[in-house]
Amino acid sequence: ILNVEQSPQSLHVQEGDSTNFTCSFPSSNFYALHWYRWETAKSPEALFVMTLNGDEKKKGRISATLNTKEGYSYLYIKGSQPEDSATYLCAFIRHSGYALNFGKGTSLLVTP
């Protein structure tokens, strides 16, 4: 069992604020890192799949970076909107063929 740590556990911001979350994972035997967005009563939705050290990916107002040597990834949301309210899950794959190991997630609430 691999420890994937996410912080903060929860976050409450005002509409328009920018936010960032941290995911830390074991740096050895890295294969891939995933970020998912999970709204209540819906399916977790893939945001990013990152495989290379130094990867930076962007999807609209959301972006992510990856440092495999030190074992961390950051997720940024620029100008948060109420529809961004969800749980953001980070997950790590150790080797090809292995399953995702998830962190506990960061619960984001954006209020108008």
Add this chain to the structure above:
Amino acid sequence: EAGVAQSPRYKIIEKRQSVAFWCNPISGHATLYWYQQILGQGPKLLIQFQNNGVVDDSQLPKDRFSAERLKGVDSTLKIQPAKLEDSAVYLCASSLERTPGAYTFGSGTRLTVV
């Protein structure tokens, strides 16, 4: 493409009863996963199938949980008998074989054991 289908969406049972969940993955996805997400925790892998073979079931409580994937397509997860601590969301996901690509998740089954 159609998503991962799961049923039922919700289930309430008494402790010591049995329950079964069903999952139909994305067509062509060889790998299927069952995850358990207890409130306040991250999803935990219960079992991983590659086609109809088990790849990893090290965290499946085998005294009460069982799973099968007939013909390498649909899968069922069964709990018999259920305990209070089995209350959780049970997520099914599928992915292409041996790529780092994203999983496709179903909406999950929320189980409450009373």
